[in-house]
Amino acid sequence: MVEKGRGLVYNKARLNPDRSGRGANSLAKENDYATRTISIVMVITLIGKVLGLYRDHLMAVHYGTAGMEAKAFYVASRIPRVFFDVVFASAIAACFIPVFSEYLTQKGKQEAFRFGGNFLSVMTLLTALLTGLGILFAEPLVTLFADGYDAQTAALAASLTRVMFPTVLFTGVAFSFVGILQAMDRFNIPALISTVSNLVIIGYFYFLDENYGVYGLAAAYLAGWLLQALVQVPSLKQIGFRYHPNFSFRTDGMRRAFALMGPVMVSTWVQPINLTINSRFGSHLYDGAGVSAMEYSTNLYLVIAGVFILSITNVIFPKLSRLTAQHQEAAFRDTLRQTVHGSLFFVLPMAAGLMLLARPLVSFLYGGGEFDEFSVSITSQALVWVSLGMVGYALQNILSRSYFARQDGRTPLVAGAISILANLGLCMVLTEPLGVAGLAISSTVSSTLYAILLLVPLELRGEGVLSRAFLGDFGKMLLAAVGMSAAVWLARTWLESLLPEGKLGEVVLLGLCAVLGAAVYFLLAGLMRLEEMELARGIWNKLRKRG
Numbered sequence: 284m285v286e287k288g289r290g291l292v293y294n295k296a297r298l299n300p301d302r303s304g305r306g307a308n309s310l311a312k313e314n315d316y317a318t319r320t321i322s323i324v325m326v327i328t329l330i331g332k333v334l335g336l337y338r339d340h341l342m343a344v345h346y347g348t349a350g351m352e353a354k355a356f357y358v359a360s361r362i363p364r365v366f367f368d369v370v371f372a373s374a375i376a377a378c379f380i381p382v383f384s385e386y387l388t389q390k391g392k393q394e395a396f397r398f399g400g401n402f403l404s405v406m407t408l409l410t411a412l413l414t415g416l417g418i419l420f421a422e423p424l425v426t427l428f429a430d431g432y433d434a435q436t437a438a439l440a441a442s443l444t445r446v447m448f449p450t451v452l453f454t455g456v457a458f459s460f461v462g463i464l465q466a467m468d469r470f471n472i473p474a475l476i477s478t479v480s481n482l483v484i485i486g487y488f489y490f491l492d493e494n495y496g497v498y499g500l501a502a503a504y505l506a507g508w509l510l511q512a513l514v515q516v517p518s519l520k521q522i523g524f525r526y527h528p529n530f531s532f533r534t535d536g537m538r539r540a541f542a543l544m545g546p547v548m549v550s551t552w553v554q555p556i557n558l559t560i561n562s563r564f565g566s567h568l569y570d571g572a573g574v575s576a577m578e579y580s581t582n583l584y585l586v587i588a589g590v591f592i593l594s595i596t597n598v599i600f601p602k603l604s605r606l607t608a609q610h611q612e613a614a615f616r617d618t619l620r621q622t623v624h625g626s627l628f629f630v631l632p633m634a635a636g637l638m639l640l641a642r643p644l645v646s647f648l649y650g651g652g653e654f655d656e657f658s659v660s661i662t663s664q665a666l667v668w669v670s671l672g673m674v675g676y677a678l679q680n681i682l683s684r685s686y687f688a689r690q691d692g693r694t695p696l697v698a699g700a701i702s703i704l705a706n707l708g709l710c711m712v713l714t715e716p717l718g719v720a721g722l723a724i725s726s727t728v729s730s731t732l733y734a735i736l737l738l739v740p741l742e743l744r745g746e747g748v749l750s751r752a753f754l755g756d757f758g759k760m761l762l763a764a765v766g767m768s769a770a771v772w773l774a775r776t777w778l779e780s781l782l783p784e785g786k787l788g789e790v791v792l793l794g795l796c797a798v799l800g801a802a803v804y805f806l807l808a809g810l811m812r813l814e815e816m817e818l819a820r821g822i823w824n825k826l827r828k829r830g
Contacts, residue, residue: 324474331477332586338481339582340648341488347575347653351436352497354571357578358429359443360504361562363417365428365555367410367451378540379462381607381688386536387466388608392523395466398536401529403459405537408530410455417448428559429574431566439497446501453508460515463524472518479514480507544692553679553699557706557729561722564714568722569661576658576719579649580665581726584673587637592626592677603688616746619685623748626677627757628815631764632804634673639771640796641666647789665723672727678734682741698736702729756813763807770803771796 346353379402386395417424421441425432432440461473487503495502531537558581565573606615637644642663650659683695706729713721742749774796782788809816 324470327471327474327478331475331481334478334481334485336583336586336648338484338488339579341485343579343649343654343658344652345488345492346497347655347658350653351439353575353653354429354432354566355436355440355443356497356500357574358425358432358440358562358566359447359501361558361578362424362428362444363448363450363454365559366413366417367454378544378687379459380466382536382540383462383466384605385608388605396463396524397527397529398534399459399463399524400527401531401534401537402462402540403456403526404528404530405532406455406459407452410452414448414452417451418445421445421448428562429566429571430563432571436571443497443501446498447504449505450508453505453512457508457512457515460512460519464515464518464522467522469518469522472515476511476514479510480504483507483510553702553729553733556703557726560703560707560710561726564710565719565722568714568718569657572658572661573719573722576661576665577722579645579662580669580723583645583648583666584637584669587633587670588630588673588676592630592680603685607688615685615688619681619746620748620753622681623678624753624756625815626681627674628760628808628813630673630677631760632767632800634670635764635768636771636797636800637670637673638667639768639775640793641670643775643789643792647786647793651786661719665719668720668723668727671724672730675727675731675734679730679737682734682737685741686737694740695737698733701736702733705729705732756815759808759811759813760815763804763811763813766807767800767804771800774799 342353346356379399383395383399383402386398421444422437425437425440425444429437429440457476461476464470464473483506484500484503487500491499491503532541558577561577562574565571565577567573569576603615603618606612606618642659645663645666646659649662650656686692686695706725709725709728710722713725715721717724738748775792778792778795782792805816
C-alpha cells in the first residue's frame with residue numbers, strides 16, 4: 284500500500300496500483316524509464332561539468348584572480364549570461380515547455396512543431412536585439428556590475444563585453460533547441476552541449492592562448508556557444524522538426540507564452556540578479572579579487588549540485604507539464620514529492636562533504652600559477668558558506684518547476700522578489716565585516732528563503748512534501764549526513780598529517796575522504812531503512828551497466 288504523503292514508493296510500487304488507477308507494471312516501467320533517463324543524463328552532465336572544472340582550472344592557472352585581465356574577463360563573461368538568464372532563459376525553460384507540451388497533448392505533433400518554429404523565430408529576433416543593445420551600452424553595464432574597478436580594468440572589461448555579447452544570440456537559439464528536444468523526451472544531446480563548448484575552450488588554452496590572449500579566449504567562448512546550437516540540429520531532424528520562419532507575436536501559442544512570461548521572468552531573476560549583486564559588492568573586496576573568488580566558488584558549487592539536481596529537474600519538468608495538460612493531479616503531486624525526497628537524500632551529503640573539503644578541493648583544482656595561496660583562501664571561504672545553501676538551491680529548482688508546469692508564475696515572482704531583497708540587505712550588512720564569506724552567506728540565506736517561500740503555499744493547499752513520514756525520513760538523512768561528516772573530518776585531520784603536500788597529497792586525501800564519506804552515508808541510510816536507497820541502487824545499477 285502506498286504510504287500517505289510519501290509519493291511513489293520504490294519497492295512497493297510493483298505490487299500495488301497507484302492512486303491514479305494505473306497498473307503496477309505500468310508504474311514500475313515508468314519508474315525504471317525515469318531512473319534510466321536520469322542516470323544517462325547524469326553521466327553526460329557529469330562529463331560536461333568535469334570538463335568545466337578543468338576549463339576553470341586552466342583559467343585559474345593562466346589568469347589567477349587579481350590580475351587586470353582576469354577581473355575584466357570574469358565581469359565581461361558574466362554580463363551577457365546574466366542578461367540572457369534574466370530575459371530569455373525563463374521564457375524558454377518555464378514558458379515554452381508547458382505550452383509546447385499542451386499543444387503536443389491536445390493538438391498533435393505538427394501543431395506543436397509549428398509553435399516551436401514560431402517561438403524560435405521570435406527568440407532569435409529578441410536575442411539579436413538585446414545583443415545589439417549590449418554592445419552599444421557596454422561601458423555603463425560594466426559600471427553597473429563592477430563599480431569598484433579602476434579605469435583601465437573597466438575599459439578592458441567593456442571591450443571584452445562587446446566581443447562576448449553575441450553569446451546571448453547563440454544561447455537563445457541553443458536553448459530554444461533544448462526546449463524542443465526536452466519537451467519531446469530527448470535529453471541526451473541537450474545534456475551534451477556544455478561538453479562541446481568546454482572542449483573548444485580547453486583546446487584554446489592549450490593551442491592558442493599564448494598567441495591571442497584574453498581576446499582570443501572571448502572568441503573561443505563565442506565559438507563554443509555557437510557549437511552548442513549546431514550540435515543539436517541532427518537530433519531535431521530525427522524527431523521530424525523542420526524550421527519555418529514565423530516572426531509573429533500574435534499567434535495563440537506566443538500570446539499564451541508571453542502571458543506566462545512576465546511573472547515567470549521576474550521569478551527566475553533570483554540567481555542572476557543575486558550574482559549581479561554579489562559581483563558589485565565583490566568588486567570592492569581585495570582590489571576586485573572578490574569577483575573572481577565568488578565566480579570560482581559558485582562555478583564549483585554549481586558543478587557539484589548541478590550534476591544531480593539539474594539532471595533531475597530537466598527530466599522531470601516536461602513530465603510535470605504533461606501531467607498538468609492531462610489534468611492528472613494525483614500523479615503530479617506524487618512525482619513532485621518523490622523528486623524532492625530523492626533529491627534531498629543526495630544533496631545533504633554533497634553539501635556536507637563540500638563544506639568539509641572546500642580548501643583541499645579548491646587548492647587541487649585551481650591552485651598553482653597565478654592562483655596563489657591568497658586566492659585559494661578567499662575562494663575556499665566562499666565555497667564553504669555557499670555550499671550551506673545547497674538544500675535551498677535544490678528545493679527552489681524543483682518547486683519552482685512545479686509552479687511553472689502549472690503555468691503559475693505569481694507565487695515564484697513574490698518569493699523571488701523577497702529573496703533578492705534579502706540578499707541585497709545582507710550584502711550591505713555582511714560584506715565589510717566578513718569579506719567574501721559575507722557575500723556567500725547572503726547568497727545562501729537568499730536561496731534558502733526562496734525555497735521556503737515556495738514550499739509554504741504548497742503546504743497550505745495540501746500539495747506539499749511535508750508529512751510525518753517525510754519529516755521522519757529527513758531526520759534520518761540528517762543523522763546519516765552528520766555521521767558521514769564526523770567520519771570525513773576525522774579522516775581528513777589524520778590524512779593531512781601523513782600525506783605529502785602538493786597535488787598528489789591533495790588528490791589522495793580527496794579521493795579517500797570521498798569514498799569513506801559515501802560508504803558511511805549509504806551504510807547509515809541502509810541501517811535506518813531509508814527507502815531512497817532503492818533509488819540510489821537503481822541509479823548505480825544503470826550507471827554500472829553502461830560502464
